[in-house]
Amino acid sequence: MEIERKFLVPELPRGLERSPATRIEQGYIAIANDGTELRVRRRDGRCVLTVKGGSGLSRTEEEIEIDAERFARLWPLTEGRRLEKTRHLIPAGADLTIELDVYLGPLTGLLVAEVEFGSEEAADTFEPPAWFGSEVTDDARFKNQQLASVGAPADVERS
Numbered sequence: 241m242e243i244e245r246k247f248l249v250p251e252l253p254r255g256l257e258r259s260p261a262t263r264i265e266q267g268y269i270a271i272a273n274d275g276t277e278l279r280v281r282r283r284d285g286r287c288v289l290t291v292k293g294g295s296g297l298s299r300t301e302e303e304i305e306i307d308a309e310r311f312a313r314l315w316p317l318t319e320g321r322r323l324e325k326t327r328h329l330i331p332a333g334a335d336l337t338i339e340l341d342v343y344l345g346p347l348t349g350l351l352v353a354e355v356e357f358g359s360e361e362a363a364d365t366f367e368p369p370a371w372f373g374s375e376v377t378d379d380a381r382f383k384n385q386q387l388a389s390v391g392a393p394a395d396v397e398r399s
Contacts, residue, residue, distance in 0.1 A: 242292075242301040242356065243363050246382060248373040249340065249351035251399045256340070259328045264341075267318025268385050277385045280306070280314045283327075287311035296378050297363055323347060323388040332369070346391055349398025352382060 266281040276293045287308055293300040306314075324345050330338040336355055343350040353372055357363040368375070376382040381393045392398070 242299045243297060243358070243360055244299070244354050244356045245297065245363055245366060245368075245375065245377045247353045247368055247375050247377075248382075248396065249353050249371065249399075250373045250397070251371075252342070252351065253330070253340070253369075253371045256328055256330075259330045259340075261326050261328045264325050264327055266323060266384065266388070267315060268321035268388055269314060269317045271321070271385050271389065275380075275383075275385075279385070280311055280318065282308075282311055289314070295380065295383070298360060318388075321385070321388045323384060336366075338369075343387070343392075347387055350387070350392050350396065351399055352376070 262284050264281060264283045266279055268277055268279045270278040274293075275295045276291070279290050279292075281288050281290060285308075287306045287310070289304045289306050291302045323343065325341045325343045325347075328340040328342065330340055332338045332355065336357070339354045339356075341352045341354070343352070355363075355366060355368075357366065380386055381390075
């Protein structure tokens with residue numbers, strides 16, 4: 241189970257260069273009408289196949305590590321449903337980490353922060369830092385599958 245809140249970020253926070261960052265490529269093999277998704281991701285040479293179900297604050301998530309050869313065979317199935325981003329990991333105290341995604345390619349300028357929690361109670365009591373913008377946890381337009389398929393909403397300001 242993944243318990244996560246998601247926020248738009250209007251501009252890069254100060255000191256970001258001190259945070260570890262990794263490049264992520266991900267593509268969606270299938271996206272069902274109920275929001276269930278099957279995706280592949282490559283990050284730091286590690287490749288995974290992921291199934292996610294549900295929407296909102298809590299979602300089911302299952303990851304299966306795959307080798308680079310299998311990733312290469314599956315990647316063409318994601319044509320038209322891909323995204324690239326750099327993920328920065330920012331410590332947020334209380335055993336929390338902010339994952340700041342800086343999107344690349346057609347989504348350049350979109351900045352989204354995600355925070356994962358151990359419980360819904362922890363998620364509900366989380367006070368976002370001042371540099372966060374609007375919360376988009378329940379806005380389907382900001383699900384990665386939607387961003388990969390349709391792009392960023394036209395009314396969203398990018399940095």
